[in-house]
Amino acid sequence: MDNRKDAFDIRIENAFDFLSDEYAxxxxxxxxxxxxxxxxxxxxYSKLVPAVGAQPLVVIARYRKSGALAMVLPLLRVRRGPIRTVEFADLRVSDYIAPICTTNVFGDLLRDENxxxxxxxxxxxxxxxxIPKLPDGRxxxxxxxxxxxxxAMNFNAYSTVLPDTFGEWQANALDRSYQKELAKKYRQLQKKGKLxxxxxDHSTSVADAMxxxxxxxxxxxxxxGDGDLLQRPEYFDFYADVATRGLGSLVRLYTMTMDGKVIAAVLGLCHGGSVAIIMSAFDIAGYKKQSLGALTFEQVARDCIERGDRVLDFTIGDESxxxxxxxxxxxxxxxxxAGSMAGSVALLALRRAPWIKLAAKRMTGLRLLPMRISTGAR
Structure with missing residues (x-):
């Protein structure tokens, strides 16, 4: 028998521990x-899945001989109106979807017909x-x-490469006139108080910033008109818990303060030399003329470069x-x-006639666009 074609045991482990050493x-x-x-x-899985009434569907691949973990496919069963959906574990908060394995192991799985x-x-x-929001074809x-x-989806993800120095990044990434504009507004901001x-760097500051x-x-x-996930208790609990647990490893939470008061905050995820901006907030009312969001992102880029990060990822959405x-x-x-006639009808409706598409969304709760709120720079 060719072991490459019968090398894996596949099972459902809905109580899988994502904080375990083997998953790490x-x-x-x-x-x-x-x-x-x-x-x-x-x-x-611990905060959002029970809160929204979804059911875990964690597909695990282990090596048959050793029992070692080879791949995890974190899925959910979600009832949207009359439509039974299988989705990735996203629930409006993830920007990129990927199975957890190496490319070599994935290739081995594809060759294992069983x-x-x-x-x-x-x-x-x-x-x-x-399964939307797949970043590439690897x-x-x-x-x-x-x-x-x-x-292809009808939106893109956006990222900027970070060189060795902040000055080099400014010269390559920012229009010269925009550099001057931001420098001017930063000086204006500094005149308003202690910036x-x-x-x-600790849980208390994270809690205050959140x-x-x-x-x-x-x-x-x-x-x-599109609301904000942070206003929903279960989502605020999720983000606050991730920010606290992941501080110093996964999470980086930046703040800009004026005389000790937080006027801007940016939440980012760090992995593999890339920092993905997933959420931001700015005191627009108090600083209408200072382009507070843009100034904050510029400082985020500076800090990332000084830390040796190679990519600043603004994630999904075509904001200018x-x-x-x-x-x-x-x-x-x-x-x-589609896995049934009902699914085929819903899928056809979502892809075709606009008025049917709207009715289908209302009926099933499905949305073709990702439902995470844009980070925004205003």
Whole structure:
């Protein structure tokens, strides 16, 4: 028997411990993103999954001979109206989706026909399986799941490469006139009081910054009509817990203060030399003319460069401010499969007629666009 074609045991382990040593070792050797970090996935499954009424569907691949962990596929079963969906463990908070394994192991799994068939059997039944926000084609998850080929989503992710010095980054990433504008506004800001920019280094400062972020974001996003996740207790609990648990490893929380009062905050995830900005808040009302968001992001870039980070990732969304900081777009992809007639009808409606699409969204609670609020720089 060719062991390469029967090398894995596949099972469901819904009580899997994402804070375990075996998962930490798998994650750090994998091609997964910060949004599959142990602290992040632990928070999703322990905080958000029970709060929204989803059911865990954690697919585990282990080596048959040793029992060692080979791959984790963190999925959920979510009932959206009458539609039974299988989704990645996202729940509106993750920007990038990826199975947790190496490219070599993923290739071995694809060659193991029994393993592929077992995975496809275990994720059923569903009316609709949706795995959006795939950042690239290194891990063709659709092949593992037997799903149709991925399709491009109608938005991009944006990131800027960080060189060795801040001056070099400014010269390469920022238009010269924009550099002068930001320098002028920074001087104006300094005249208003004692200005300080720092990174939170203990749980108390994290808790204070998260409360300020919640307060500043509420009115802003409510006025835009799309609400803000931080205003929901279960989501605030999730972000606050991740920020506290991940401080110094996964999480970096920046604050800008004026006379000791927080006027801006940026929450980022660090992994593999990249810092992904996932949430920000600014006292726009108090500093309308100072481009507070842009000045804060500039200071974030400076700190990242001084720490030796190589990429500043503004994540998903086509907001124009990202290009001002030299960020370049990269496509995002989605894998979708219907598993029943009801799923086929819902999928067709979501892809076709706009008025049917709107009705389908209301009926199923499905959204084709990612539902995490944009970071924004205003």
């Amino acid at each position: 070792a798998l994650f750090h050797g994998s091609v997964a993103t910060a949004f599959q970090h142990p602290v992040w996935l632990h928070g999703i 393993a592929c068939q077992q995975i496809r059997r275990l994720v059923r039944p569903f009316d609709l399986m949706r 891990i063709p998850i659709e092949n593992l799941l037997g799903a149709p080929r991925r399709v 300080d920019f720092s990174c939170c 409360e300020v972020m919640k307060k500043l974001r509420g009115p802003r996003f409510q006025a835009q 401010y990202k290009r001002l900081f030299g960020a370049r777009p990269s496509p995002m992809w989605s894998v979708t499969e």
